[in-house]
């Protein structure tokens with residue numbers, strides 16, 4: 001619960017309507033209280049901290065100015081929407097953030113009428129807000145649609161596709177570009193440099209104070225624009241890229257001056273047509289450690305704000321991500337044709353060491369998954385050996401590029417698919433539950449599911465050495481603690497491994513669920529086969545198991561529909577072998593947020609669930 005003593009003004013706010021009752025002078029006080037509340041709350045629950053600290057004033061100003069929820073606020077990614085959640089009636093539930101049954105980490109349409117659009121993946125805001133604006137126009141409804149998008153999210157093709165359309169449609173849309181000069185790590189690309197030029201160039205430097213004053217004192221914008229539109233815009237920033245795309249550009253303005261923001265937004269509110277407001281913010285604002293190191297404070301676990309996050313080396317069992325990062329450096333040392341590509345997820349994918357060691361062979365393409373795949377294809381055409389490290393959920397966006405540009409041309413690109421299967425607190429937008437299903441149907445792909453970290457390393461070597469497209473998919477978790485080979489030894493392609501010989505039941509495990517499968521097998525005296533490859537499937541082992549056991553159980557951390565178990569069923573059907581089959585996997589619905597362990601247990605994929613399901617079938 002919020003302590004009234006600590007947050008006297010914030011504790012009076014139960015909805016945006018209450019915000020709108022505040023005087024302008026109270027808004028900076030509200031911002032201070034919100035920032036303190038955010039730090040206190042997120043340091044306990046974990047979540048996305050730095051981006052939220054940076055958008056406090058902007059969020060207050062938006063709710064203060066616009067008639068939400070009638071006017072639509074569409075947050076891009078949504079990792080910066082905590083102030084929005086707090087102001088729209090969810091303050092007292094913030095302690096449940098990202099926990100099972102609690103508030104989602106992103107805006108979600110069924111969580112609140114103020115969440116105009118469900119998000120999690122980047123760069124959808126302009127398209128969605130444009131859709132809402134066009135719908136309002138068609139229905140004859142007068143309301144604003146506002147997209148709030150970061151400079152990182154602005155690097156994606158989707159954002160440009162929507163801008164291109166918006167400028168042409170002349171729809172009633174406001175795009176607020178929240179420019180903090182950061183993605184998760186440093187932002188990249190020519191667009192980023194262009195935005196920096198807008199901020200540092202002589203025009204902005206000399207006009208900054210002047211233009212701010214012009215805007216603060218100008219009469220209501222509609223009237224003003226009628227009188228001198230071109231003149232004023234010319235005074236602020238002439239000829240921006242956004243103007244060329246058909247949006248009226250305003251700014252850059254200070255995103256931490258809440259009163260100035262309100263005045264600016266009120267002016268823009270009175271204008272029609274597509275507008276873009278360039279707002280400059282500081283990621284991590286107000287909390288020293290996060291201001292200095294916004295990357296570390298982008299997404300945090302719980303920590304003591306007095307101490308800050310302690311980045312000890314930690315030792316212990318490595319995560320699959322770390323295993324990939326180590327393998328990448330070792331493989332790069334062994335082969336100078338190796339190049340590595342990330343769509344803006346350097347740290348999350350374990351590539352920081354590689355990026356420092358091999359800067360010329362490291363390519364952060366921005367939030368551009370589609371481009372990442374096609375770029376890799378182009379490099380492979382010229383004899384390089386690209387490794388694309390990508391989260392399972394974000395690979396969904398590059399599906400056509402994978403099929404059309406990589407696999408159809410049989411190019412040797414290795415996908416290191418992290419965050420496969422159950423992910424956890426980020427919820428369904430970030431779940432990697434579908435990849436086996438959507439990869440398995442692509443002719444010519446090799447798909448590997450390591451059961452432990454050593455196998456992960458060996459599978460990466462296997463995929464790398466193949467002269468064809470290959471994928472290794474691994475979860476967001478620590479390994480099992482097995483010893484890891486130092487070399488770069490491949491595995492025999494398409495060969496499963498019998499891990500336990502039993503009778504009656506044969507468990508065919510794909511990936512890290514081998515561990516609970518082995519535990520269950522000890523109780524049931526079942527055979528366990530570590531299948532390793534979803535494609536090519538070890539058909540010999542599958543057929544043999546079917547012929548010598550009463551029940552075949554397939555286990556995977558992918559949805560059952562179309563997953564690895566389906567591959568087994570198809571194999572049996574193809575060979576006209578009849579067997580009793582039990583498919584264990586993720587359910588045929590989107591799983592909500594919670595810890596990985598909770599979500600696996602909910603799906604019946606912990607030891608107890610697996611055992612119960614098999615016994616029930618027996």
Ligand SMILES: Cc1ncc(C[n+]2csc(CCOP(=O)(O)OP(=O)(O)O)c2C)c(N)n1
Pocket residue numbers: 051077079080120121122149150151152153154180182183184283343344345367369394397
């Ligand atoms: C399609 C997709 N790719 C990658 C991500 C991971 N991701 C989340 S936030 C983020 C950085 C966004 O930068 P920006 O829009 O500038 O927001 P900031 O964190 O700086 O406020 C990235 C890469 C994502 N959510 N969606």
Ligand SMILES: CC(=O)[C@@H](O)[C@H](O)COP(=O)(O)O
Pocket residue numbers: 077079120184298299348419426476
């Ligand atoms: C919002 C977003 O997409 C990322 O910040 C994501 O939450 C990172 O997830 P990991 O913590 O698994 O790297």
Ligand SMILES: [Mg+2]
Pocket residue numbers: 150151152153178179180181182183
């Ligand atoms: Mg940013």
